[in-house]
Amino acid sequence: MPAMPASVLRFFTASHAADAEAWASAFAEDAVFHDPVGRPPVEGREAIHAFIAGVLSGFSPFLGLTPLQAHTAGNAVAVSWHGSALTPTGRPVNWSGINVFELDDQGLIKEARAYFDQAVLRAQLAS
Template sequence: MLSQEDMKRALQAYIDGFAAGDAAAVSDLFAADAVIEDPVGTPPVHGRPAIDEFYANAIAAGSKLTLDGPIRGSHGNQAAMAFTVEVPAMNMRIRAIDVMTFGEDGKVVEMRALWGPDDIES
């Protein structure tokens, strides 16, 4: 099983990829058959080609993430982080919590982003 530290490092790499404007570094954290639901309640994004496009678009919009607290581990295969995403291209700020589930190989197999209409500022 993946260690809590490994999962936390992966989530920090996610933040760092956004900071560097490196969409490939972010999407490389995901398994080939991973699923993203961002936000929860919207149609999921399935598989690496769609995930690559999802993050390429987010980075192209200038999205930057700032942690709102420490990255959290678990006793299982999930880790989470609360952060604020600034999207200059859309003149908005979103406060979110991402919960990521990891496979045995250390890749993210599922990411669920928790945020709703009340978590958006423009």
């Protein structure tokens, strides 16, 4: 994995383990998660945990988001990634995007913005 701050690394590592608790623990208690940008944000670690658990339940299994490149500037990190999973019927699903993370003073994610083409993901889930 590319070098990145610990909380951002935990975000991606937990996605590979399909561990909603560990994934949400990368976020500050009052974090905001735009997934994807353009939809209403998920606010607060508890709500983010529920959101992630809901996403994970739609796949069997969720194989994770694999970071390809990470670029850090101060308390902001931009990461390009590739996602993969299987539907409950065994169909592969692949998509990619970029997340931009802003970290708080403790190094936790205070805001995350996910940029990906949701239509590409939906089309694979519908076919």
